[in-house]
Structure formats: structure tokens, C-alpha cells
Amino acid sequence: MARLIWLTGPSGSGKDSLLNALREAPPDKLVIAHRYITRPADAGGENHVALSEAEFRRREALGLFAISWRAHGLSYALGEEIDHWLARGLNVLVNGSRLHLPIVRQHYGEQLLPLVLQVSPAVLAARLRQRGRES
Numbered sequence: 567m568a569r570l571i572w573l574t575g576p577s578g579s580g581k582d583s584l585l586n587a588l589r590e591a592p593p594d595k596l597v598i599a600h601r602y603i604t605r606p607a608d609a610g611g612e613n614h615v616a617l618s619e620a621e622f623r624r625r626e627a628l629g630l631f632a633i634s635w636r637a638h639g640l641s642y643a644l645g646e647e648i649d650h651w652l653a654r655g656l657n658v659l660v661n662g663s664r665l666h667l668p669i670v671r672q673h674y675g676e677q678l679l680p681l682v683l684q685v686s687p688a689v690l691a692a693r694l695r696q697r698g699r700e701s
Contacts, residue, residue: 579685630645
């Protein structure tokens with residue numbers, strides 16, 4: 567059975583670094599999904615599909631997202647392509663939301679494999695200071 571690997575962890579835990587490393591040398595049968603986000607493409611951090619709020623709402627209304635959620639004043643989504651990849655037997659890795667894990671669990675059930683990155687508070691604080699993206 568193909569799995570939806572739902573990667574979570576606090577900002578600065580290393581999710582983007584892990585995803586970037588896996589993009590460089592992906593294991594067989596693993597696809598890393600891009601998120602659709604109402605954040606400018608040049609905002610730093612992950613490689614994502616930048617959408618205006620209006621375009622995001624339009625795509626959401628058209629049913630083009632498998633999952634969507636709101637967090638930190640932004641809208642996030644995973645495109646319906648992830649369902650096609652899973653149906654083809656590919657494992658799909660996504661940068662997910664901890665708060666929305668229950669919704670994803672309802673939708674994907676046994677296909678869901680949640681992963682949580684944990685980092686010590688001291689390391690996390692140092693990474694966030696170094697990045698300078700969070701307030």
C-alpha cells in the first residue's frame with residue numbers, strides 16, 4: 567500500500583532541509599509534493615507554488631486540492647495530484663501541519679504515516695534566530 571507521509575515539526579526543526587536532501591536523491595517510489603501557499607515565491611524556505619488568496623480560493627472551490635488548511639495567516643493546500651500518485655503505488659511525502667493531522671487521518675486512514683521531527687528547544691531557538699524569518 568502506498569503511504570502519505572505527513573512530515574511535521576515546529577518551525578526550525580529541519581523539515582525543509584530534510585525535504586531538500588530527499589529531492590536531491592529521492593528513494594524509489596517516493597514523490598515529494600509541493601504545497602500551494604498564499605505566500606510569495608521569494609519569501610524563503612520551501613519550494614512551493616505561490617498563489618494569491620483569490621486564486622487559492624478559486625482552486626479550492628473547483629476541487630483542485632486534496633487537502634487545504636489555514637495557519638499563521640496563510641492558506642496551504644496539497645493538490646489533488648497526490649491522490650493520483652498514491653493510486654499509482656507511489657509514496658508521497660509532504661510538509662504537513664500538526665494541527666490538521668486529524669483531518670488528514672480521517673481522509674487517508676491507514677495510508678497515512680505521520681512523522682514528527684523533534685529538536686531540543688536550545689537548537690530550535692538557535693536555528694530560528696539564524697534564519698530570521700519568524701517573529
